[in-house]
Amino acid sequence: MKTLRLLLALIALSVVAAPVLADRLKDLARIAGVRNNQLVGYGLVVGLDGTGDSAPFTNQTFRNMMNQFGVTLPPGVNPGLANVAAVTVTATLPPFAKPGQEMDITVSSIGNADSLRGGTLLMTPLKGVDDHVYAMAQGNLVVGGFGAGGADGSRITVNVPSVGRIPNGATIEREVNSPFNEGDTITFNLLRQDFTTARRVVEAINDALGPDMAYAHDATSISVRAPRDPSQRVSFLSILENMTVEPAEAAAKVVINSRTGTIVVGKNVQVTAAAVTHGNLTVTIQENPEAVQPNPFTDADTVIEPNTQIAITEDPARMFQFGPAVTLNEIVQAVNQVGAAPGDVMAVLEALKTAGALRAELIVI
Structure with a gap:
């Protein structure tokens, strides 16, 4: 019991000294079997x-x-x-x-x-x-x-x-059996699967508890050896879930909501060298029917003749160039300079992805 108290005290000190920008383990993962x-x-x-x-x-x-x-x-x-x-x-x-x-x-x-x-x-x-x-x-x-x-x-x-x-x-009226107090380990399942984050969680736990106390099964599950006594396990988990870990950066993604026109570009999105031009084509159709009066000395009726005018105007398209390894800030600046609408930006991003110039996963929701 004294050994466990000393171990928990050491873990608490390590939690206090953790980086401020890191996330708590309780915010990164959920305990396997503890569910609604x-x-x-x-x-x-x-x-x-x-x-x-x-x-x-x-x-x-x-x-x-x-x-x-x-x-x-x-x-x-x-x-x-x-x-x-x-x-x-x-x-x-x-x-x-x-x-x-x-x-x-x-x-x-x-x-x-x-x-x-x-x-x-x-x-x-x-x-x-x-x-x-x-x-x-x-x-x-x-x-x-x-x-x-x-x-x-x-x-x-x-x-x-x-x-x-x-x-x-x-x-x-009835309690659901929980596997929380069963076995010699507690398993955490990451909310966002990532091999780098799983490795960092294992390293943080092993640095605080000792070698081989935690091990990863895959990119989602990490098991930690825990005491069998329920009271000790609760205290152990209370300290463990407040340990801080710096999660890995997410994969490069561009998310497009086609219904609302919302576009979210991730931090690690890059574009290789490419030149883009996008013009606006406007088609205007006007209906101006004309009434043709017949000769008053005849029995003919008034006739409505259709008069349709079709005009096509194309706004001058401005070309902008992306250099290699373009950052997110440069992409936003280029799009703002052109003054493209959300629908135009979607078309440009899809075209860049098809051309192989967009180094990110394009997700349309």
């Missing part, structure tokens, strides 16, 4: 102000619920409920969650309900992918959307009124 789990359930929302749905499964679910309370509806009778809606309930079960704790839930209509505003979710079991119940949900909905309609059929909707949330609306 998705839960889903099906239930009923009641108490709506005539904005419920009329789906057949809603009536069936309502009948089943009434039978559980000892109330039997006559067969063949459609309840025709306007204040009830069938919904799905979704939640994210965090790691290390214990029975009795609460979590937020999202309630979404699956029928034709107009709004869930003012509704109350009845007790709904939330299941995981293994079909086990991990939480029970119930409560009053908070709906941010709003809708209103007129007698003539006009309608206006703000946000989405068919989706709501219940803060702390679910109580956890």
Whole structure:
């Protein structure tokens, strides 16, 4: 125990002396096996102000619920409920969650309900992918959307009124087993896979803890030998995740959002020697129909004759040259001098990539 305390103290000193610009290990990686789990359930929302749905499964679910309370509806009778809606309930079960704790839930209509505003979710079991119940949900909905309609059929909707949330609306009933306390090692998975970053993480841990304490499996996973005692493992990991490591620079990339016209050029993007020219071609079409009056002494009718004028103008294209090993700043300056629009810049970058002059990965989203 004394040896472990001394080791943790030495690690803490090394963390304080780490470079300021480096990132903490907790920001670079996640612990393998420590993860969220998705839960889903099906239930009923009641108490709506005539904005419920009329789906057949809603009536069936309502009948089943009434039978559980000892109330039997006559067969063949459609309840025709306007204040009830069938919904799905979704939640994210965090790691290390214990029975009795609460979590937020999202309630979404699956029928034709107009709004869930003012509704109350009845007790709904939330299941995981293994079909086990991990939480029970119930409560009053908070709906941010709003809708209103007129007698003539006009309608206006703000946000989405068919989706709501219940803060702390679910109580956890079952704990998910975690491999955190199993085995002799703890494995970190990098958020961005990179061989250089993985090597630097291993070197930083081995420098602080001793040789062969950490080793990398690949560009993503790094395993660290850890104590088996849960209390010691928590203290050990608390120091370990605050160690700072300088991550490797990302690969050269140019990201283009074709919908918004956004272009992001990475730091290490370079362009080899190339000359680029890009002109604007404008086509203008004007329709000027003319009415031709007939001879007043004849029975002819007035005739509309089409008169179409087509003009093509091409703005003078300016050529600019990229030298070898151009930096990001020089690329931006060249584009700004030409005054190209985002669409033109996209075309230039794609052409440079096709010509082999753009030393970067071109990603279009």
